[in-house]
Amino acid sequence: MTTDASVNTSVSRLVGAGAVVRLVFAGLLGVATELAGIGLIGTATWMIVRAAEQPPLAALAVAIAAVRAFALFKGGLRYAERLAGHDAVLRVLADLRTRVFAALAEPASGVSTAAPTAGSTAGRSLNAGDKSDISGHSGGQLGRADLGGAAGSGGDVLSRVVSDVDAVQDVILRGVLPACVAALVGIGAVAGIGAVEPLAGAVLAAGLLVAGVLLPWLGHVLSRRGSAAIAAARGDVTASAVDVVHGVAELAAYGALPRALDRAAGQGRRLARLEARAASVGAVVGGIAALVPALLAVGIALAVDGSAAPVLALIALAVGEVVVPLASAAVRQSELRAALARVRALLAAGSASRVDHAVVVPDKPGQTGRVAAPQVHDQHEWGVRLAGVTVRYPGSFAAALERVDLDIPAGRRVAVVGSSGAGKSTLLDVIAGRVEVEQGAVEGFPDGVERWRVAGGVFADAHVFHATVRENVALWRDGFDDDAVRRALTDAGLPEYGDRLDELVGEDGAKLSGGQRQRLLLARALLDAPPVLLLDEPTEGLDPAAADAVLATALRAAGDRTVVVVTHRQADLARFDDVVRVEAGRLGRG
Numbered sequence: 001m002t003t004d005a006s007v008n009t010s011v012s013r014l015v016g017a018g019a020v021v022r023l024v025f026a027g028l029l030g031v032a033t034e035l036a037g038i039g040l041i042g043t044a045t046w047m048i049v050r051a052a053e054q055p056p057l058a059a060l061a062v063a064i065a066a067v068r069a070f071a072l073f074k075g076g077l078r079y080a081e082r083l084a085g086h087d088a089v090l091r092v093l094a095d096l097r098t099r100v101f102a103a104l105a106e107p108a109s110g111v112s113t114a115a116p117t118a119g120s121t122a123g124r125s126l127n128a129g130d131k132s133d134i135s136g137h138s139g140g141q142l143g144r145a146d147l148g149g150a151a152g153s154g155g156d157v158l159s160r161v162v163s164d165v166d167a168v169q170d171v172i173l174r175g176v177l178p179a180c181v182a183a184l185v186g187i188g189a190v191a192g193i194g195a196v197e198p199l200a201g202a203v204l205a206a207g208l209l210v211a212g213v214l215l216p217w218l219g220h221v222l223s224r225r226g227s228a229a230i231a232a233a234r235g236d237v238t239a240s241a242v243d244v245v246h247g248v249a250e251l252a253a254y255g256a257l258p259r260a261l262d263r264a265a266g267q268g269r270r271l272a273r274l275e276a277r278a279a280s281v282g283a284v285v286g287g288i289a290a291l292v293p294a295l296l297a298v299g300i301a302l303a304v305d306g307s308a309a310p311v312l313a314l315i316a317l318a319v320g321e322v323v324v325p326l327a328s329a330a331v332r333q334s335e336l337r338a339a340l341a342r343v344r345a346l347l348a349a350g351s352a353s354r355v356d357h358a359v360v361v362p363d364k365p366g367q368t369g370r371v372a373a374p375q376v377h378d379q380h381e382w383g384v385r386l387a388g389v390t391v392r393y394p395g396s397f398a399a400a401l402e403r404v405d406l407d408i409p410a411g412r413r414v415a416v417v418g419s420s421g422a423g424k425s426t427l428l429d430v431i432a433g434r435v436e437v438e439q440g441a442v443e444g445f446p447d448g449v450e451r452w453r454v455a456g457g458v459f460a461d462a463h464v465f466h467a468t469v470r471e472n473v474a475l476w477r478d479g480f481d482d483d484a485v486r487r488a489l490t491d492a493g494l495p496e497y498g499d500r501l502d503e504l505v506g507e508d509g510a511k512l513s514g515g516q517r518q519r520l521l522l523a524r525a526l527l528d529a530p531p532v533l534l535l536d537e538p539t540e541g542l543d544p545a546a547a548d549a550v551l552a553t554a555l556r557a558a559g560d561r562t563v564v565v566v567t568h569r570q571a572d573l574a575r576f577d578d579v580v581r582v583e584a585g586r587l588g589r590g
């Protein structure tokens with residue numbers, strides 16, 4: 001008559017001993033409430049049957065008093081049971097949240113002193129992305145399936161940790177407590193009715209087994225696979241929503257926004273389909289279970305003779321009602337089991353205080369067919385002209401760029417240098433049309449062609465998606481096969497990832513080193529480089545030798561395109577035709 005013994009085991013590991021005592025108390029109050037209800041039905045039925053015989057009123061006096069008492073007790077006990085149950089569960093949740101947050105915090109101190117290793121993710125200190133991996137991968141103990149498919153991006157994991165912990169409330173209040181109460185009430189009722197009328201006891205036992213064990217088991221089995229798929233689909237939906245929100249500028253800059261939105265919408269539709277299917281399973285088993293009390297009452301009325309028949313039949317009806325909710329609860333419990341497993345693994349990982357950065361779970365290999373790249377990219381003859389451009393960010397008094405004039409002829413390679421905050425990134429944003437110009441004009445771009453088709457590349461706020469290497473380079477755009485992606489990776493100085501296209505890179509590239517992240521962004525820019533290639537510190541995070549090599553191959557890959565590169569490295573400057581110096585929003589040369 002329990003929905004699932006293993007759920008109970010999981011719960012018992014999550015709640016402390018003090019909470020168990022409170023929960024047992026709430027359970028006993030639940031049993032008392034149900035017994036009062038059954039007593040009320042039984043006594044009232046007996047009274048109606050007896051009243052039909054028109055006895056003296058005194059013969060009914062005790063029954064009348066008992067009916068009133070049972071009714072009062074039932075109401076009072078139900079209130080006390082709800083109070084005790086919710087009090088116990090809220091205490092469990094408060095304790096659990098503290099332990100979960102402690103588990104989330106613990107690994108950070110465990111590894112933060114490790115020495116960073118260039119070009120490697122091992123041994124570096126934790127950042128926000130790593131923390132999401134802890135909550136997602138839990139020191140390598142939680143796989144993609146455990147996380148619900150998305151393998152844990154920050155927003156996704158945070159909301160999931162919160163809802164996973166809240167799931168404990170559902171498991172206890174709608175699963176474990178009702179199952180225990182139903183088991184005790186059912187056993188007591190079968191024993192009591194069986195003692196009066198063995199045949200009625202047998203019928204009741206059979207009905208309760210069907211409604212309280214068989215149907216919940218069936219519901220659990222039928223929904224088990226669907227629940228895992230729902231958890232995975234929900235994770236995917238949340239992860240891509242977070243990713244699209246974080247990376248919207250990047251997706252727009254590459255013209256990939258419609259595809260990314262399509263992908264997110266497709267994931268949403270899949271989740272809706274899975275949830276509808278699970279709801280159907282719950283409705284079917286719940287509906288069948290709802291028939292059982294009535295069938296029990298009819299069965300007992302037919303099996304028993306005499307005036308006891310209606311009393312026993314209605315008592316059986318009341319007992320049957322206690323087990324009816326278990327069938328649909330079992331369907332929901334299947335889904336909650338995954339949440340409990342994640343919370344337990346998280347607590348275990350927290351106490352183990354380990355972080356395993358090496359876990360990289362391959363995604364499904366995706367292939368894209370080769371189609372022609374946008375035609376404008378085949379023409380490499382665009383220069384850029386800025387005439388008196390002033391940019392002021394909303395809320396800022398000082399202009400980020402002031403009356404800037406700049407002429408970059410087609411095919412020129414220009415380095416942009418200057419101190420931090422001088423306006424270098426803003427200059428690239430102006431060329432790419434990513435910021436509004438207060439005054440002046442950006443000239444040289446053809447009418448009727450989106451600016452991103454002409455000028456784009458690696459920007460200061462570039463986003464790495466919580467997706468595979470392939471998806472991060474191609475951004476779900478059609479027309480780039482794996483060879484093209486590998487070529488771009490090689491041009492960007494990241495050839496070793498050519499064989500690892502299916503690897504997930506973590507939230508905003510959390511599984512990559514700073515230099516690898518930057519080169520991944522460079523590969524994205526080089527995959528289908530626009531005629532005006534803009535690169536904001538493409539070699540940031542690399543040692544000088546690696547930075548030289550990457551810049552050299554990237555410029556070679558850029559061919560005769562116009563290239564504008566923001567750099568802090570003096571050594572880079574020899575590779576450029578012009579050097580533009582930005583200081584406090586104004587331009588100078590060399």
Ligand SMILES: Nc1ncnc2c1ncn2[C@@H]1O[C@H](COP(=O)(O)OP(=O)(O)OP(=O)(O)O)[C@@H](O)[C@H]1O
Pocket residue numbers: 393394396400418419420421422423424425426427460
């Ligand atoms: N989104 C924004 N909102 C408000 N002010 C901004 C914004 N982005 C940049 N700024 C301001 O504009 C100025 C120029 O910023 P910009 O990022 O272009 O400098 P930068 O030369 O690229 O600096 P760094 O080398 O540190 O990246 C700075 O004073 C900066 O604080």
